[in-house]
Amino acid sequence: MGFRAKLLALAVLIFAGLTINFSGPAFAGQEAFETSGGPVDTWNRPIEKEFVVGKDIDPVHFVIGVAIAMVLLLVASNTFAKFVPVPLVRALTSVGLIVIVWEMVVYYKLVNQVLLPPPTTVIIKLQGHWAKGYLQIHILASLKRLFFAFFLAIATGVPLGFLIANFRKFSDYVDPLFNLMRVVPPPAWLPFAILWFGIGNPPSYFIIWLGAFFPILLNTISGIKDTQQIHIESIQTLGGSRMDVYARVMIPSAFPTIFTGIRIGFGIGWICLVTAELVAVDAGLGWMIEDARNLLDTPTVLGGMVVIMMFGIFFDTIFRAAEKEVVKWQ
Incomplete structure (x- = not known):
């Protein structure tokens, strides 16, 4: 089996695993729907406290972590050039730069966080939705x-x-x-x-x-x-x-x-x-x-x-x- 075929098979297995993982909370939501007569798990959405920039995840630490990851990626691309595709490195570097600029623009209050939430807030929000089974449904x-x-x-x-x-x-x-x-x-x-x-x-x-x-x-x-x-x-x-x-x-x-x-x-x-x-x-x-x-x-x-x-x-x-x-x- 070639490398591409293995990659394809791995992706299919990952997707199957994700589907099985999603099905648990989704079926729980369906059971609640049938018991109560209404879409409980959909409409009873998670309402967290108001997010404050820098309170849940330190933006400075986040930016430093992203920058370190970018440097390690560039080093790995130079050291293991045969195994790390150059286009992938360039794409991830561009994404990393965008994330850093995005986070710092909100951190220094150049943009209202309600109009443009920073990446750290989005990550925390997704974690909360995932933990409560809301996102999987x-x-x-x-x-x-x-x-x-x-x-x-x-x-x-x-x-x-x-x-x-x-x-x-x-x-x-x-x-x-x-x-x-x-x-x-x-x-x-x-x-x-x-x-x-x-x-x-x-x-x-x-x-x-x-x-x-x-x-x-x-x-x-x-x-x-x-x-x-x-x-x-x-x-x-x-x-x-x-x-x-x-x-x-x-x-x-x-x-x-x-x-x-x-x-x-x-x-x-x-x-x-x-x-x-x-x-x-x-x-x-x-x-x-x-x-x-x-x-x-x-x-x-x-x-x-x-x-x-x-x-x-x-x-x-x-x-x-x-x-x-x-x-x-x-």
């Missing part, structure tokens, strides 16, 4: 919606793309409709989604599906149409049937392009997830951010954004590693 709710809608987009986008690419009459009927829908941003469908599907998960499923569907559909069409004619003629010359052409030539040839569409669709679906959760649901990272905004709880708003960013980077890294393995043989 919203993460699990978002991941469930995302993966359900994402796999639904794959299950519909790939077959429809295959049919559009291979059957001209079918394409003439459905392609104009899809082009009309594609140019409308998925969040613009949210009012109609609520009217059509009601309150709850179905509207969010529809918005996320809509965001992920079209990249998968278009890449499937492109991959099928880009199949080289000489390959099709070769298998027909050898006595292959139309199904052989589909199964042994078109689909394998188009698979790398389809997988790229799946990766792009997942990213757009992740973006649409937050928009879909701003209304019509009572749990999820988007809902948590909107609820915190209503309470002027800006540390939770930024904390939710950080969690979304971390999961987005994590999933994109997994898809990029998998994509390299998929297209290696092309």
